[in-house]
Amino acid sequence: MDFSFSEREEAFRREVREFLAASNPNTGAEGGEDIESAMDRLPKLLAWNQALHEKGWVGFSWPKDVGGGGGGLIEQMILKQECGSARAPMLGLSYMGLAWVGPGIVKYGSDEQKKRFIPPILKAEEHWCTGYSEPGSGSDLASLQCKAVRDGDHYVITGQKIWTSLAMWAQWMILLVRTDSSSTKHHGITCVLVPMNSPGIEVKPIRTMNGETPFAEVFFNDVRVPVANRLGAEGQGWEVTKHALANERSSIAEVTAMVHALEDLKGLAARCSRGGRRAIEDPFVRQRLARMETMIEAMRLTGLRFLTRQLRGEEVGAETSVNKLLRAELEVEIGRLSLEIEGRYGGLAKGSAAVVDGGRWQHQMLSWPAYVIGGGTPNIQKNVIAERLLGLPHD
Amino acid sequence: MEFGFSADQEQLRAQVRRFLDAECPLERVRTIMTSREPHDTGLWKKMAELGWQALVIPQQYGGLGLAWEDLVVLAEQAGMSLLPSPLLADAAAARALCAMGSEEQKERWLPSIASGETIATLAVLEESDDLSENGVTLEAASSPGGVTLGGRKMFVPWGQAADLFLVAAREGAGVSLFAVPAGSAGITVTPLKLVDATIRAAEVVFDGVVVQDSSRLGEKGRAWPALSRVLDAATVTLAAEMVGAADAALRLATEYAKVRKQFGQPIGRFQGVKHRLAEILVDVESSRSLVYYASWAVDHLEDARAQVSMAKAYASIALDRAGEDGIQIHGAVGFTWECNAHLYYKRGRVCRSIDGTPEYHHERLLACQGL
Ligand SMILES: Cc1cc2nc3c(=O)[nH]c(=O)nc-3n(C[C@H](O)[C@H](O)[C@H](O)COP(=O)(O)OP(=O)(O)OC[C@H]3O[C@@H](n4cnc5c(N)ncnc54)[C@H](O)[C@@H]3O)c2cc1C
Numbered sequence: 001m002d003f004s005f006s007e008r009e010e011a012f013r014r015e016v017r018e019f020l021a022a023s024n025p026n027t028g029a030e031g032g033e034d035i036e037s038a039m040d041r042l043p044k045l046l047a048w049n050q051a052l053h054e055k056g057w058v059g060f061s062w063p064k065d066v067g068g069g070g071g072g073l074i075e076q077m078i079l080k081q082e083c084g085s086a087r088a089p090m091l092g093l094s095y096m097g098l099a100w101v102g103p104g105i106v107k108y109g110s111d112e113q114k115k116r117f118i119p120p121i122l123k124a125e126e127h128w129c130t131g132y133s134e135p136g137s138g139s140d141l142a143s144l145q146c147k148a149v150r151d152g153d154h155y156v157i158t159g160q161k162i163w164t165s166l167a168m169w170a171q172w173m174i175l176l177v178r179t180d181s182s183s184t185k186h187h188g189i190t191c192v193l194v195p196m197n198s199p200g201i202e203v204k205p206i207r208t209m210n211g212e213t214p215f216a217e218v219f220f221n222d223v224r225v226p227v228a229n230r231l232g233a234e235g236q237g238w239e240v241t242k243h244a245l246a247n248e249r250s251s252i253a254e255v256t257a258m259v260h261a262l263e264d265l266k267g268l269a270a271r272c273s274r275g276g277r278r279a280i281e282d283p284f285v286r287q288r289l290a291r292m293e294t295m296i297e298a299m300r301l302t303g304l305r306f307l308t309r310q311l312r313g314e315e316v317g318a319e320t321s322v323n324k325l326l327r328a329e330l331e332v333e334i335g336r337l338s339l340e341i342e343g344r345y346g347g348l349a350k351g352s353a354a355v356v357d358g359g360r361w362q363h364q365m366l367s368w369p370a371y372v373i374g375g376g377t378p379n380i381q382k383n384v385i386a387e388r389l390l391g392l393p394h395d
Numbered sequence: 396m397e398f399g400f401s402a403d404q405e406q407l408r409a410q411v412r413r414f415l416d417a418e419c420p421l422e423r424v425r426t427i428m429t430s431r432e433p434h435d436t437g438l439w440k441k442m443a444e445l446g447w448q449a450l451v452i453p454q455q456y457g458g459l460g461l462a463w464e465d466l467v468v469l470a471e472q473a474g475m476s477l478l479p480s481p482l483l484a485d486a487a488a489a490r491a492l493c494a495m496g497s498e499e500q501k502e503r504w505l506p507s508i509a510s511g512e513t514i515a516t517l518a519v520l521e522e523s524d525d526l527s528e529n530g531v532t533l534e535a536a537s538s539p540g541g542v543t544l545g546g547r548k549m550f551v552p553w554g555q556a557a558d559l560f561l562v563a564a565r566e567g568a569g570v571s572l573f574a575v576p577a578g579s580a581g582i583t584v585t586p587l588k589l590v591d592a593t594i595r596a597a598e599v600v601f602d603g604v605v606v607q608d609s610s611r612l613g614e615k616g617r618a619w620p621a622l623s624r625v626l627d628a629a630t631v632t633l634a635a636e637m638v639g640a641a642d643a644a645l646r647l648a649t650e651y652a653k654v655r656k657q658f659g660q661p662i663g664r665f666q667g668v669k670h671r672l673a674e675i676l677v678d679v680e681s682s683r684s685l686v687y688y689a690s691w692a693v694d695h696l697e698d699a700r701a702q703v704s705m706a707k708a709y710a711s712i713a714l715d716r717a718g719e720d721g722i723q724i725h726g727a728v729g730f731t732w733e734c735n736a737h738l739y740y741k742r743g744r745v746c747r748s749i750d751g752t753p754e755y756h757h758e759r760l761l762a763c764q765g766l
Contacts, residue, residue: 001464001691002397009396074396266766280766283758289766290757294685294705301398301684308399322680325673379666385676386669390649393664 005078012075016082023051024088049093049124058092058122062106066118073311084256096128096165097121100244101174104191108232108240117172117193129170129196131161131218132241138163139380141176142185142238146220148177148192150227155179155192157200157223165374167203167216170196174244176237189237193229200224210366245375246317255300258327261334261364262292268357269341279341288337295330299323318388321381328372328381335365398687400468408468414445415476421735427479428592433555434481434514443511447482452489456505463490463628467690470632471683474639477738479593481514481553483636487629488515488561495572495612495621504559504574515559518548518599519626526626526751528570528619533601535564535571541608542566544573544581544601550749554597555586561612562601569616579604591741627703628693630750634686634703634710637746638679641710641717644739645675648717648724655726662724671720678713685709701763704756711753714743 005013025044052058055069060076062068071079083091092098102121105113120126137144146159157177164173173194180188196203200223205213232240266289269280279285302323306316338361339346350359372378386392400408418441427435442448451466452458466486473482489508492501492515507513523530533546544564551560560575560582577584581604587596613621649672652663662668689706692699718740722729729736747753 001399001687003688003691003695005396077396270766286761286766287754287757290708290760291753293760294709294757295681297705298681298685298709301688302680304396304398305684305687308397311397312399319680322677325677326681379670382670382673383666385673386663389676390645390669390672392649392652392669392672393661395664395666 005074009074009078013078013082016079017086019051019055020082020086020088023048024086045089045093046124048089052091053122053124058124059098059102059118060091062102062118066106066114067122068106068118073307077307080254080256084254084259087260092122093124094121094127096130096170096174097126100130101128101172104174104231104240104244105193107243108191108236110228112228113193113231126171127166127169128172128174129164129167131164131173131175131194133163134160135162139377141241142189144176144178144189146175146177147181148179148190148225150179151224153227154224155227155230157192157194157220157225159220161218161220163206163215163374164203164218165215167196167218168205168213172196173218174231176241179234179237183235186238187235189241190234191231191237191240192225193231194223194225198223198225209369210363214370246320255296255303258296258299258330258334262289262296264357265289265292265334265338265341268338268361272341272343272345272356274341274343279343285337285341288333292330292333292337295326299326299330318384321384324376325378325381325385328378331364331368331371335361335368339365400464404465404468407465408472410445411447411469411472414441415472415478419476419478421477421738424477424479424593424738433586434553434595435479438480439511439514442480442482448485448489448511449509451486451493452505452509453493456501457509458489458505463631463694464687464690466632467635467686470635471639471642471686474636474742475643477593477640477643477742479595481516481556481595483629483632484516484552484557485514486632487552487625488517488559490628491517491561491572491612491622491625492574494625495618496574497612499609500574500612508559513558514553514556515561516552516554516557517563517625517629518551518554518560519563519622520550521547522549524549526755528623531563531565531570531619533562533564535566535573538605540605542573542606542611544575544604544606546601548599548601550587550596551599553595554584554599555595560599563618563622567616570619570622571615572612572618572622573606574610574612575601575604575606579606581605589745591738591745593738593742594745624693624699626750627699630703630707631686631689631693633746633750634682634706635690637710637714637743638683638686640739640742641675641682641714642679644714644717644721644736645672645679647735647739648672648675648721651725668724671724675713675717675720678709678716682706682709682713698763701760704751704760704763707751708753708756708760711743711747714739715747718743 025048057069057079059068060071060079064070098121102118105117132141134144134146146161148155148157173196175192175194177190177192178188179190200221202219204217206215206217207213269285270278272279274282309316342356345356348355350362383395387394418438446459449458450461451463454460470483492504508515521530521532536543558577560577562573562575563570564573581602583600585598587598589596652668653661655662685706689702692702722736722740725734725736728734
């Protein structure tokens, strides 16, 4: 074991720090932020994206020939760590574009597709949404029904998607469709890149329990998409998706958001009074804060163990569900504990007089399902662990 | 940055595994655990031939000069086998000698510890079960012959097997540490009967035990800071054993879930069962990460208390759950003496409070941060 960094890596860390000292927009909005206020900050964020892009730090580990930074995994971690501790905004704004669409195109895309799609993702000029789930196909994604029929050099798409995050704002969708209904579940699925302004697409926002509309239903009425927009081969959609989702889960050493939430919770506990004393003096609160810290540290370290395995050229697969489950537990606990620390004030809604921290914790308490359910529920993660890591029989 | 074991460490792991599978399967553990002998001398000698007692002792004193993280590789495997042996208590005492002893003291004791001839153990905790410096009340009084020790130590790890006690004593305002041979006049060792019979501990009474000044390790009344770091290192190997035991409990229950059939299918197909097993795996892997890092931290960080506390707290919780659920997944079979599930459960229940409960370590973690 060796937790030190090489001279080159340390130099890189210094470079990142200097950059952050000069360019961190530090918009200060972390946690409990609603979509509307994120939109208000957009110009600043775009400038931030631009500055990062010039450094080659958006798409840091993507190959240089597609416009990425060609960087290594350790430097990428340093970059994330430093931006995290400086509470800087995300590394690049095209969230889904960077998390899985881009890596999918890098791996499966044609040269034209790479040229067409990668630069706007890096520059945050185009945003993506993900059309996987359907009303009848959530956890059982492979049962999806939305279908594409070939008509000359076009696919004609009919059907419905749901829970499509940011569908109202995205210019593009990475879409899974069934191109062969006679084939067994996984095989007849194809992945297509769809312009959201195509005629026949209808987007209906869905309101969630925190009052926001982060996702939508998307209807496809004979939507024509060129065959050239297919990502990977026909029928290869499941493989493309598995690769994409593996990429999502490989941001495994990322615990910054939770580290910050915990720091802030400790601050909250030091300020709030609970039964006549500061909450931080209450053993019940202390035990839970310490347990939370222990779980976050475990996540960070498990992430580093996986990262080391990746550096050694080993595959990391189902193991990442371990951290996903801890994350789910922590998201719920942050919401729970924060309101308990606030005591009676925990019942105040955002926007009320006397609400603590502008209602940030209430927002968390009403937003955890996004992390717990999105990307696969805990039950499904447990199935994955039990079946792939412990070898137990399939459901 | 590299958070993984080296090829040498992997080799050590494989060697330890092979040895324990051959020499200490659970049938053997069961024999040893019901034996009246203080420990299994045959096993002890064989381990000495492999150099296990010498692992973390510097080469100039006949040791192999490896790091604490190497010992953790061994400890995890030992925990998987529920190895009933003073090995890790002995290593902790050796670490105290290395950290606090004079050249003379090291030369006097370390080579014979390394060869397995001498079994050493730390005698720190007392009746109050207070892990802080205040908990040490056994008195060291100056006397014409040197120092006279008077008082009682509790839960001395493998005290009944030890040849040498490293005894923490109150001397003036502070705490001193003395190396005291077990055969010294005035020492009475009474074995304690633990719920987990795969580990042992003793009550040791020091009644007017006279020792030379030269048996004091380090300065008079100044032992606590160094001693508490040694105790932290010992806590890490304990936590590593617990992770190993939790993993073994998980494997045992998983194998059972694959073969036991009810309602026409293996019970491992039912999510009530498979999800519990997945949750145990999450606990095992998470606590494992913390333990590995803590094992590095005790050798490389000035203050590793936070890392140690997190490791011990999580390992305790992990083994507790693995032990309990391991029994449940076996159904009534799990309640029987013959089923091995209870061995892990008992290990968890007892080790949870050794070197500090999760609650204690949670508190300590926040205290480290000034909270
Ligand atoms: C905030 C958010 C954003 C999202 N964004 C997107 C997006 O951008 N694009 C997209 O395509 N999808 C998105 N989703 C959808 C998400 O992937 C699905 O909601 C999720 O996979 C679960 O599917 P479902 O909601 O249909 O629940 P269901 O699959 O109906 O599950 C309902 C319950 O049954 C349980 N269950 C189901 N099957 C099993 C089983 N085999 N064993 C045990 N329990 C089971 C589940 O755990 C759950 O508790 C998003 C979801 C959320 C919450």
